[in-house]
Every structure is written in structure tokens, then in C-alpha cells.
Amino acid sequence: MKNSIKVFRAKANITQEQLANALGVYRQTIIAIEKSKYVPSLTLAFKIARHFNVNVEEIFECEEADLK
Amino acid sequence: MKQNAFYILTGLVVTALVGIFWLSLEWNNALPIQIGFIIGIIMLYLARSRVVGIIADERSIAISQKAAFHTLEIFWVVFFTFSLGFIVWTSSIFFGLERTPPFRFMREHNPTDMEFGRPFLNPGFIQLLFLCIIIFLYVGFKFYYERKYGGEDTDEE
Numbered sequence: 661m662k663n664s665i666k667v668f669r670a671k672a673n674i675t676q677e678q679l680a681n682a683l684g685v686y687r688q689t690i691i692a693i694e695k696s697k698y699v700p701s702l703t704l705a706f707k708i709a710r711h712f713n714v715n716v717e718e719i720f721e722c723e724e725a726d727l728k
Numbered sequence: 729m730k731q732n733a734f735y736i737l738t739g740l741v742v743t744a745l746v747g748i749f750w751l752s753l754e755w756n757n758a759l760p761i762q763i764g765f766i767i768g769i770i771m772l773y774l775a776r777s778r779v780v781g782i783i784a785d786e787r788s789i790a791i792s793q794k795a796a797f798h799t800l801e802i803f804w805v806v807f808f809t810f811s812l813g814f815i816v817w818t819s820s821i822f823f824g825l826e827r828t829p830p831f832r833f834m835r836e837h838n839p840t841d842m843e844f845g846r847p848f849l850n851p852g853f854i855q856l857l858f859l860c861i862i863i864f865l866y867v868g869f870k871f872y873y874e875r876k877y878g879g880e881d882t883d884e885e
Contacts, residue, residue, distance in 0.1 A: 684785075685785045685786065685787070686785045686787070686788060688787070688788075688878075688880075689785055689786070689787040689788075691878060691880070692787060692877050692878035695878045697876070697877050697878030698787055698790075698877040698878060700786070700787075701786050703786075704786055
């Protein structure tokens with residue numbers, strides 16, 4: 661599961677720590693999601709999208725391999 | 729309750745339990761330490777739920793769940809194997825069979841009434857040893873999943 665949190669974060673000019681605090685998670689979770697090592701729950705994915713005022717699909721991209 | 733207050737309370741409960749354990753040994757009565765241990769653990773669980781400042785982070789919860797599940801997967805096999813062995817050693821008579829324990833020490837002593845100095849053949853000690861091993865196993869699994877789910881703290885790019 662690819663994502664563009666880093667891009668949106670850069671556009672919004674906020675740090676991982678600030679995003680983590682806003683979402684109520686640890687900074688390590690943001691790092692893991694950005695590196696695509698951890699797939700967030702639907703709730704957290706929607707929270708992230710809502711934080712940047714975009715749709716979930718604009719941040720998270722499902723690859724063919726994820727669906728197999 | 730602040731996190732430091734919780735740690736102080738944990739220390740007090742553990743100290744009290746050590747004292748109660750000693751009293752139980754002196755009185756030769758298991759009830760005080762058994763009841764004390766359950767009350768102590770309930771107190772700590774209640775206190776932990778009142779600690780402020782801990783974020784219920786979904787990734788850390790997922791890691792804990794995975795580590796606990798795999799620890800349980802391994803531990804129940806080990807514990808079940810030990811329990812089966814102990815039943816065979818001690819309960820042949822119960823099943824109407826002649827009792828011939830495999831070890832000389834067990835043939836000469838009642839395994840549930842072992843003398844001081846050979847406590848490590850006592851099932852209580854072996855179970856405690858297993859419980860200690862569980863903690864190491866759990867921490868090992870947590871460490872593994874922390875790495876797998878990319879928790880390493882890197883500098884902001």
C-alpha cells in the first residue's frame with residue numbers, strides 16, 4: 661500500500677511529531693506508515709485524509725499486489 | 729494518576745507481596761499469598777486504567793496483540809507438554825496402573841512433597857520458571873514486530 665503522507669505533510673509544513681499528536685498516535689506509527697511498513701486501520705486512514713482535507717484515495721494507493 | 733505514581737504503587741505492591749509470600753511460608757498456608765497476589769494484580773490493573781498520558785496507539789496495540797498471540801502459541805505447547813509429563817509421573821495409580829516414575833529421585837520421593845534443596849523438581853518452581861521465560865519470549869516477539877512494522881526512530885527528512 662503506497663501513500664503520499666510525506667508529500668501532504670510537506671505541503672502543510674508539519675512534522676511527523678505534529679501529525680502524530682494531531683491524530684493521537686505515536687510518531688513511530690507515522691514513520692511506519694510513511695515507509696509503507698505498516699498499513700493503518702480504516703479509521704486512522706480516514707483521520708489522516710480528513711486532517712489534510714482530501715479523500716482517502718488521494719493519500720493511499722492500493723497496488724495489485726495488495727489485493728492478491 | 730501520573731505514570732510515576734503508578735510505578736511507585738507497583739513497587740509498593742511488589743514489596744507487600746514479597747512480605748506476604750514470606751508470611752505464607754512461615755504459616756505454611758498458601759491462601760494469604762494467593763489471595764494477596766490476586767488483589768495486588770487487580771489493584772495494579774485498576775491503577776493502570778487511571779494513568780493519564782498513555783496514547784492507545786493502534787500500531788503498538790497491534791504489535792502487542794501479535795506478540796502475545798505468538799507467545800501463547802508457543803507457551804501452551806510447552807506448558808501442555810510439561811503438564812502431560814507430570815500427570816504421567818504422578819497419576820499412574822489414579823488410572824489403576826503401577827507407579828514407576830522414570831527418575832530415581834522421584835521413585836524415592838513424593839514429587840509433590842520434595843525436600844528443601846531440590847526445589848527445582850517441584851512443579852511450582854518449574855511453572856514459575858516457565859512464566860519467567862514467557863516474559864522473555866513476549867519481549868523478543870515485541871522487538872521483532874517493532875522492527876517488522878518499521879518503528880525505528882529516524883530523523884525527520
